[in-house]
Amino acid sequence: MVEKMLMRNNRAQLMVLEAVLSATLVILSIIFAISLSPPPSYTISSTPSELRSLATDSLSALEHKEEVTGYQNYLVKCIVENDLDFILYYLNLSLPTSTYYNIYISNLTTTVMWFNGEKICGGKFGSVERIHRLFYYDGDITVNGTTLKGNIYEFILEVWRV
Numbered sequence: 001m002v003e004k005m006l007m008r009n010n011r012a013q014l015m016v017l018e019a020v021l022s023a024t025l026v027i028l029s030i031i032f033a034i035s036l037s038p039p040p041s042y043t044i045s046s047t048p049s050e051l052r053s054l055a056t057d058s059l060s061a062l063e064h065k066e067e068v069t070g071y072q073n074y075l076v077k078c079i080v081e082n083d084l085d086f087i088l089y090y091l092n093l094s095l096p097t098s099t100y101y102n103i104y105i106s107n108l109t110t111t112v113m114w115f116n117g118e119k120i121c122g123g124k125f126g127s128v129e130r131i132h133r134l135f136y137y138d139g140d141i142t143v144n145g146t147t148l149k150g151n152i153y154e155f156i157l158e159v160w161r162v
Helices: 003-038 050-062 075-082 084-094
Strands: 099-104 112-117 129-136 141-143 146-148 152-160
Touching: 050 075, 050 084, 050 099, 050 129, 050 152, 075 084, 075 129, 075 152, 084 099, 084 112
Parallel strands: none
Antiparallel strands: 099 112, 099 152, 129 152, 141 146
């Protein structure tokens, strides 16, 4: 009877050993398969015309967000009042993820970068599209410590997508 128990005990130990070896073999196979697969490659996911259309629509929606008095449109109000945070918030909501942008303000002789999106993603990728909005404002505009003088200004949105 003792011999039967020892025999069963040995069989049980062998079954446990087989299960552990099988699990180890499966895990090693998965690790090997992962190491053989190529790293993900980044491709441009939008054509230039799609990107231009998305950015143009975003700016148009921002311009017509609500009626404002004393300004040409809501975008001009944000620029004159130096409300970059709202413009960034609105663009981040309306543009698809992985779309990056720079924002410039110009008085047609001097151009000043208002927001540098290249710092976030480390540079520009693929096709870069520029969307321009000319507007009239009777006064000076201060952007990042630089005062732009004139009456006709330009808002430039430079976009690219990964």
